[in-house]
Amino acid sequence: EDKVVQSPLSLVVHEGDTVTLNCSYEVTNFRSLLWYKQEKKAPTFLFMLTSSGIEKKSGRLSSILDKKELFSILNITATQTGDSAVYLCAVTRPGAQKLVFGQGTRLTINP
Amino acid sequence: DAGVIQSPRHEVTEMGQEVTLRCKPISGHNSLFWYRQTMMRGLELLIYFNNNVPIDDSGMPEDRFSAKMPNASFSTLKIQPSEPRDSAVYFCASIRDTAYGYTFGSGTRLTVV
Numbered sequence: 001e002d003k004v005v006q007s008p009l010s011l012v013v014h015e016g017d018t019v020t021l022n023c024s025y026e027v028t029n030f031r032s033l034l035w036y037k038q039e040k041k042a043p044t045f046l047f048m049l050t051s052s053g054i055e056k057k058s059g060r061l062s063s064i065l066d067k068k069e070l071f072s073i074l075n076i077t078a079t080q081t082g083d084s085a086v087y088l089c090a091v092t093r094p095g096a097q098k099l100v101f102g103q104g105t106r107l108t109i110n111p
Numbered sequence: 112d113a114g115v116i117q118s119p120r121h122e123v124t125e126m127g128q129e130v131t132l133r134c135k136p137i138s139g140h141n142s143l144f145w146y147r148q149t150m151m152r153g154l155e156l157l158i159y160f161n162n163n164v165p166i167d168d169s170g171m172p173e174d175r176f177s178a179k180m181p182n183a184s185f186s187t188l189k190i191q192p193s194e195p196r197d198s199a200v201y202f203c204a205s206i207r208d209t210a211y212g213y214t215f216g217s218g219t220r221l222t223v224v
Contacts, residue, residue, distance in 0.1 A: 034213075042202060042215035043154075088154065097142050097206065098167060099213065101154040 002027040004102035006089050012108045017079050021105045023089030024071040033072050034099065035063055036088040043088055046074070079109045113137075115216035117203050123222045129191040132219045135184055136205030144213070145178055145188050146202040154202070160186065193223045 003026045013019055025033065032050045036043035047056040049065035049072060056063050060079075065072045076083055086106050090099035116135040124130050136143045144159040158168040160180045171178070175194070180186040190197055200220050204213040 041217045043213075044215075045212045048212065090154075096167075097161065098144065098156045098159055099154075100156070103153045 002091060002093070002100040004089055004091055004100055006087075006102035006105050008105060009103060010106045010108075012110060013079060015079060015081060015109055015111050017109075018075065018077045019079060019107060021074040021076075021087050021089075021107070022071060023073070023102055025089075025091045025102075026070065027091045027093060027100070029093050030067065030070075031092045031094045031096075033065055034090045034092070035072070035074050036090065038086040038088055038104070039084075046087075076107075081109045081111055083107060084109045115203055115205050115214050117201075117216035117219050119219060120217065121220045121222075123224065124193055126194055126223055127192045128223075129189065130193045130197075130221060130223075132188040132201050132203075132221070134186045134188075134203030134216060136186070136203070137214055138184065140205035140207050140214070141183065142206045143180060143186050144204045144206075145186070146204065146215075147199045148202060148218075149199045157188070157201075190221075193221075195223045198222050 005024050007022045032048050034048045035046040037046055047063045052065055052067040060077045063074045086104040088104045089102045118133045142161045145157040146154050148154045157170045158178045159166055163180045178188045200218045202218045203216045206213050
């Protein structure tokens with residue numbers, strides 16, 4: 001059974017800090033890993049990663065995948081209160097369109 | 112593009128009642144997914160359709176749950192009879208044809224009392 005584990009489950013930091021969120025996975029025939037941000041409503045797509053060592057970047061957010069060690073990290077620099085959310089990691093397999101999600105990391109940024 | 116549209120946004124019902132959740136995917140997206148989110152179990156896939164055909168329903172908890180997709184622009188998830196443990200947020204999502212960048216609806220928060 002495919003498994004995605006995120007850590008930490010919860011994190012509280014001050015505005016301006018840098019955070020690193022972790023996602024490890026076990027999946028038969030890995031295809032891709034995706035990061036989502038969930039505020040009050042629906043998850044919104046951040047990144048999709050398919051190749052090891054290639055950093056994806058969007059503003060203050062960046063992510064990288066290590067397919068050998070089966071994990072990914074999501075970095076957020078110079079955090080802002082608007083970054084407070086649950087960050088979800090999910091994996092897919094070739095030929096299967098469904099996402100298998102981790103439990104999420106609840107990030108709280110205090111002013 | 113109106114996005115994935117779900118209704119109702121909130122539903123409160125008594126145990127034993129039938130509940131129907133509705134979803135309109137993005138036009139042109141040919142795969143539709145129903146997920147359930149709870150604090151305990153996170154986001155779990157219930158069922159997904161490709162070109163209106165159910166592909167994987169292994170996540171449907173039990174016979175009380177059923178889902179249909181009669182056409183490319185509409186799907187329903189029905190719970191009959193509902194139980195308090197069904198209380199959760201139910202999300203519908205759609206994609207075009209590749210497994211990235213799912214677009215989620217705003218969800219239906221179901222409370223069964």
